[in-house]
Amino acid sequence: MTTRYTKDHEYVRVEGDAGIVGISDYAQSQLGDVVFVELPALGKTLAKGAEAAVVESVKAASEVYAPVSGEVLEVNSLLEDAPGTVNEDPAGRGWFLKLRITNPSELDGLLTEEQYNEFVKSIS
């Protein structure tokens, strides 16, 4: 199982030809308490870098971008009633959406976990 990261703090966990997209632990800690998540419609086609979701903390709204291109297969409906799950378990139960990855080669341009951790260290 491979997980890749963007410099905008999204992750994509690759499971076969699908990718689970969420935000990193660093991102949730920077946002603070998440109070609302707007998720895309099922079947929507997202280009890499397009707005995939919106995450709202008490303070502000932030966009979540698609780390790779794909079609939305599933969204995490748990976040509708329990948006704080993003803070509690960002890499697990706090995932946002599942994409069918249309161009797997885009994954090569993303950061590995080690590279991402180095990047976070360099900005914090």
Add this chain to the structure above:
Amino acid sequence: MADHAHSDEPLLVTPLHAEHVALGARMVPFAGYDMPVQYPAGILTEHNWTREHAGLFDVSHMGQALLVGPNHETTAKALEALIPADIVNLKPGQQRYSQLLSDEGGILDDLMVTRPVDPAKDGTLLLVVNASMKEADYAHMQARLPADVKLVRADDRALLAIQGPKAAEIVARLAPDTADMAFMAAKATKLAGLDVHLSRSGYTGEDGYEISVAAKDAVALWKALLADPEVKPIGLGARDSLRLEAGLCLYGHDIDTTTSPIEGGLIWSIQKRRREEGGFPGAARIQSEIKDGARRVRVGLKPEGRAPAREGTIITTPDGREVGIVTSGGFGPTVNGPVAMGYVSKDVSAVGTDLHLVVRGKPIAAKVAAMPFAPHRYKR
């Protein structure tokens, strides 16, 4: 994820800056100061703690100043030429909320005005203005005050606020002579052995005090108050959600030079004598709005569902007619849902009116709601 970068201008600090950093606060630029937006507990926890116990806020970035004249009537009249509140009849030891007005009746800033108890200070008024506006406010006042009334900056003072249902008993343990003070009463006293000037007021809708103290004593006062296990430090993030639920205006957002006190729903802060006599900037417009109503008014808005409607959100009727704009909006932890306030045309301002808020291009149903969203719990 997208974040919004801040400029790298040198920031001012309050006398409590090192305390915030030591407590692990996240510091952000606010009105030119490096201020704590939250501590490690986080905004939701800090908000709820303030509603249930007592929250301690550093608001030393706000502008404190004195107006000093030969006697109360002279100083009060000088200030009344700039604001619509009745200050002449303000009793010693009383505080009042008001607004500095432009000649067009727009709001240049909002402020608190206090008349000291001490007869030896007759002719002095204490002012607290917004951090972001203080330089402009002081210049505005200095240019308009008569020769015998001086504006004296009190930049050597810090300002702390303690707010919440436990605030009064905690302060009373350190200063027993505060217990019987009513909302908007003010006095000088000693708190934990330090000279302070405090008023029973605040910006959260809760009972509590704002406490002015010499900058050199600020850390000692902060530590004395935080020593009580019922008291936790609260950042600007929760300060904003608390005041929004309390229906209180944030200058530069809910009121500004384009809004009059009547449009802003602040008629309660203009006492009867001033409504009738006028004699403040923009009086003609404001008196006409008192008589005939303003064309638009500030209202509370309760969106359906969970999505917050932020500042700048367009307000429409259910059939799509644009009728206003949101000026403050977000998530209300005590309400446990989104809350907002904004300006709408008079004809759609009645409580219960169905409106739409256009969030990210999509209309969200909302109703005009009575404010405050969380009941005020002032000591009357």
